[in-house]
Amino acid sequence: MKKLAKLVSITLVSGLISSCTSEQVPVKNDRIVTNPIDLNYRFQPNDESRREAADPVLEYFKGYYYMFASKSGGYWRSEDLAKWEYIPCTTIPTMEDYAPTILVYGDTLYFTASSGNTRIYKNAHPEKDTWEEVDTKFEFPQHDPAFFKDDDERVYFYWGCSDVDPIMGVEVDPKDGFRAIGEPKALIQHNCDKYGWEVPGKNNEEPRQGWNEGPCVLKHNGRYYLQYAAPGTQYRIYGDGNYVGDNPLGPFEYVEDNPFSFKPGGFIGGAGHGHTFKDKYGNYWHVASMTISVRHWFERRLGLFPVVVSEKYGMYALTTFADYPFCIPDRKVDFEKEDINMGWNLLSYKKKVSSSLHFEGYEPELANDENVETWWAAQTGNAGEWLQIDLGKPMEVNAIQVNFADHNFNVHAPHDPVFYQYYIEGSTNGKEWTRLVDEEKNLQDAPHKLHTLNVPAKVQYLKICNTKDMEGSFSLFDLRVFGQGGGKVPAEVTGFQALRDNNDKRIYRFTWNPQENVTGYILRWGIQKEKLTHSMVVYENQYEARYFNRDSEYYFSVSAFNENGVGK
Structure with a gap:
């Protein structure tokens, strides 16, 4: 996701998507990734x-x-x-x-x-x-x-x-x-x-x-x-x-x-x-x-982050939207000035969801809550189990990240590849469906796969359906949808306050006025006013953080974001 001034138009040219960098160098779909890295993470031998x-x-x-x-x-x-x-x-x-x-x-x-x-x-x-x-x-x-x-x-x-x-x-x-x-x-x-x-x-x-x-x-x-x-x-x-x-x-x-x-x-x-x-x-x-x-x-995964090493601002990894789609450059890039993020916004957060029968405590609403620590789980692993998201209105979808949760699995190393088979459909009215992703013959162990569409699809409904009988449950940490909402970015945040704890200067408490039409907020900070090198995504209008240096002084900013981009 980019700030408004940096939003990039997506142009299809012979199966290529225009680059996420300012120079608009074409990028192949297979160089577009996100975090966690999609690997065949091994099931452990014990516990x-x-x-x-x-x-x-x-x-x-x-x-x-x-x-x-x-x-x-x-x-x-x-x-x-x-x-x-x-x-x-x-x-x-x-x-x-x-x-x-x-x-x-x-x-x-x-x-x-x-x-x-x-x-x-x-x-x-x-x-x-x-x-x-x-x-x-x-x-x-x-x-x-x-x-x-x-x-x-x-x-x-x-x-x-x-x-x-x-x-x-x-x-x-x-x-x-x-x-x-x-x-x-x-x-x-x-x-x-x-x-x-x-x-x-x-x-x-x-x-x-x-x-x-x-x-x-x-x-x-x-x-x-x-x-x-x-x-x-x-x-x-x-x-x-x-x-x-x-x-x-x-x-x-x-x-x-x-x-x-x-x-x-x-x-x-x-x-x-x-x-x-x-x-x-x-x-x-x-x-x-x-x-x-x-x-x-x-229970862990791996992440990959671009790093800036600056004579003026020191070293810092770019992690703000590192779990949104970005491209791996095939050239030297100045990460301090060029944004490798694809400019696709999260469309699925807390949208209306429905599913086949699920276990109590693993409701479908947990499949789009932006929290890998919770997940939706169908009652079986049978073919036909499904989950559906209603985006609220037709939106341009560029990519879908499928994060499988392996609920009720009984797999331990050493083991053969554990693979899912499924398809994802899109619809503008919930009645006529077009297949966007076909993994019915998949034989790859890919638990966090990012599907980048060759042609963006304008749809309101998305449905993932299991096509392989398997042990355990068909389950998803999250089904994450990225693209363009087609509306306005949020207004500038007002009422921002950063209060330091008088008894423990490692602690700050932040509040601001709640904004309309937002997905969440980006709280940024750093020790140099002109370069805030850290960030935190927050979904409410308040936040307490205890990870600051006792003897350092900080600068802060907050901005709101939604499915259309980031506000001022």
Whole structure:
């Protein structure tokens, strides 16, 4: 979604949609994505049946992006960051350990994961499952490891995952079994009394230290950005912060505008324990953990966010509408000035819904509430189960994101691909229907698939119907519809107040006058008036946040948005 001044007209040219960037370079439909990333998230071997992937790391190697994530039984590769190929892995015995990390060194990719005894593996051809163990000489116990290779080919190793212990780092010699050179240094301590975002809890409210974890290092213009996550992976307020220094092992200074990767609102929240990398065109991205945490506190997904690294404004990930459709550029892009969002607005939020018979507590209204923690579930998994949304009037639909909830499944790893078969129809009157999406012969495990229509459809009603008998229930976290509402954007918000708590300056409380004809509001903030680098999507006209720095001063703004765009 764009501000009014940046709305882009959608033009169809030989099956292409005009670019979401200001230069109007054509973009293929298969480069349009959204979050969470649509992957074959694996069901876990134990506990309640649920999918999981988290703690991602991603590097470009020999023409492909390779992405590893916790508890995935393998890894993925991609040529374009949009389409992913899964590679099952059995030759790494520690593949089931949490928090993997990888290192590109010479013509080889190295892997290790979180464990008490570091075991490292290598593969010059990771498109094949042919990993070999390295004779490792690294002797320090570690959790949440991270490799970093400097421009001079020197390699450093970082780790940390604790509510007590600091983030640590040491130089290592990859030519000598990753033997540590010198003693490890403590680099980041806990400071939740100063930094509200390090405090655990759904709203940073628990009176204890959070977990500092998941380090990662990025070098930009000669400076080293040491990243870390806090306060816990199960919270929407999970984010990544930065310390910056002139040496890979510090000393490091806290970046006041932390956390740089943060997404507490929207359909799916969380943007922590991630990895910042550069694509083949030189653009920065951040891949991170996103949370569901209902069936299990480690029920998680992955998100991909563009990153700005600015000499003036520092580093920040663009997360405001990161769960709306955006395009993956095929060129160098200035993310500070060019918007890669497609300009399609959410049309489905809390519109009238109906469905086949459902379970109590899993009503159809939960399938368009913009909340991945709730879902609709039909009473069976039989063919013919359905859900329908009434948009209220005919609107131009450009894309539909289908988010399957796997309700009442009894699937555990190892398992075959779990795939849904279905179709989606559209109608202007609820009587005559046109098929917009046909997945009746689908054999791909795609639980968060974004269907981008080749030709926008002007419809008022949308209906998804199951066509495959399956165990469990046909169920949806949300059926999300994107396009153009054809009306007016909301008026400028009035009565905005930001009040800081007198007893705890980490807490702000915001209120404003309720607006008519709105979907929700975007609250923005930052430490520099001309660049508000953070945002939160709010659906009411009040909000309390506890994730601010105790000693920092902030600027704020609020704007309303609806199915037509964003107001002033």
